[in-house]
Amino acid sequence: xxxxxxxxxxxxxxxxxxxxxxxxxxxxxxxxxxxxxxxxxxxxxxxxxxxxxxxxxxxxxxxxxxxxxxxxxxxxxxxxxxxxxxxxxxxxxxxxxxxxxxxxxxxxxxxxxxxxxxxxxxxxxxxxxxxxxxxxxxxxxxxxxxxxx
Amino acid sequence: xxxxxxxxxxxxxxxxxxxxxxxxxxxxxxxxxxxxxxxxxxxxxxxxxxxxxxxxxxxxxxxxxxxxxxxxxxxxxxxxxxxxxxxxxxxxxxxxxxxxxxxxxxxxxxxxxxxxxxxxxxxxxxxxxxxxxxxxxxxxxxxxxxxxxxxxxxxxxxxxxxxxxxxxxxxxxxxxxxxxxxxxxxxxxxxxxxx
Numbered sequence: 333x334x335x336x337x338x339x340x341x342x343x344x345x346x347x348x349x350x351x352x353x354x355x356x357x358x359x360x361x362x363x364x365x366x367x368x369x370x371x372x373x374x375x376x377x378x379x380x381x382x383x384x385x386x387x388x389x390x391x392x393x394x395x396x397x398x399x400x401x402x403x404x405x406x407x408x409x410x411x412x413x414x415x416x417x418x419x420x421x422x423x424x425x426x427x428x429x430x431x432x433x434x435x436x437x438x439x440x441x442x443x444x445x446x447x448x449x450x451x452x453x454x455x456x457x458x459x460x461x462x463x464x465x466x467x468x469x470x471x472x473x474x475x476x477x478x479x480x481x
Numbered sequence: 482x483x484x485x486x487x488x489x490x491x492x493x494x495x496x497x498x499x500x501x502x503x504x505x506x507x508x509x510x511x512x513x514x515x516x517x518x519x520x521x522x523x524x525x526x527x528x529x530x531x532x533x534x535x536x537x538x539x540x541x542x543x544x545x546x547x548x549x550x551x552x553x554x555x556x557x558x559x560x561x562x563x564x565x566x567x568x569x570x571x572x573x574x575x576x577x578x579x580x581x582x583x584x585x586x587x588x589x590x591x592x593x594x595x596x597x598x599x600x601x602x603x604x605x606x607x608x609x610x611x612x613x614x615x616x617x618x619x620x621x622x623x624x625x626x627x628x629x630x631x632x633x634x635x636x637x638x639x640x641x642x643x644x645x646x647x648x649x650x651x652x653x654x655x656x657x658x659x660x661x662x663x664x665x666x667x668x669x670x671x672x673x674x675x676x
Contacts, residue, residue, distance in 0.1 A: 380640050396640065400550055400663070407667040412676050421675075 359463045374458035383457070386470060391453035398456050403449060410450045411443065524579065533563040536589055542600050543665050552664045566622045605668035612657055620656035
């Protein structure tokens with residue numbers, strides 16, 4: 333009986349210590365009840381080099397800074413380069429044909445309203461190392477592994 | 482009327498009787514300094530940001546919009562104030578612009594843009610005035626700080642460098658052609674070239 337109590341106490345204590353050594357929130361690297369200093373604002377990736385896509389339907393990432401780009405009812409700054417009529421002069425990539433389709437697949441003359449707000453899907457990248465390692469595996473790799481078997 | 486005019490012409494064309502030449506020349510010189518100095522001081526007082534945002538039209542609309550942009554807050558703390566971009570620095574051009582601004586005083590008195598809605602309704606027209614002015618003087622107020630001669634293309638992003646070394650270099654385009662709405666919100670851009 334005594335040994336049981338001692339053992340359970342030891343396990344409880346061990347649990348408490350492991351928890352405190354490993355904070356719940358991995359990104360903050362601190363306990364949730366403490367205040368931490370805000371990190372610096374990260375520099376944006378601005379090299380204009382296209383980033384790879386992890387799956388075919390992934391919206392392309394924005395490889396440049398978009399500070400103060402205005403996208404609202406009045407104006408869309410992104411389209412001043414990426415619209416069909418602008419790409420010849422700017423050499424930017426044209427927004428894909430899907431952006432000209434309504435949800436029933438009909439083609440429109442202009443950008444579909446449901447695709448108007450670029451930042452809903454397209455985001456720039458901060459020049460940072462990842463706080464938690466991503467375990468995402470590309471589908472091609474999964475398929476390759478299966479065929480090897 | 483003719484009589485009155487002739488009387489004063491006579492006074493002006495004849496030598497002074499009661500005042501000495503020294504008093505008239507030195508007094509005139511001193512009065513000139515005071516009046517000219519006073520004029521310039523008053524002019525410069527209207528050329529400050531405090532004066533510009535003394536009107537709620539400017540403070541609540543364009544000034545607030547500017548606060549988040551790089552021309553207001555940035556890493557090095559160098560910033561542009563209203564007259565840096567909106568008033569020509571050259572004296573004759575400045576006088577011309579100040580005379581035009583009498584229309585703005587009129588607008589203030591009669592409340593042309595005294596609500597946000599009225600301002601938004603006029604935004605395209607007002608913006609076009611500024612675009613036209615900068616287009617006509619080859620974006621002089623931009624170039625007062627951003628001198629093309631000293632631009633280091635290697636420090637620019639590839640995209641910026643390729644645009645600046647072609648369109649801007651050749652003079653095909655001037656700053657305002659591409660950099661519209663960098664410090665304030667844009668109006669509805671329907672039909673504007675390049676949008």
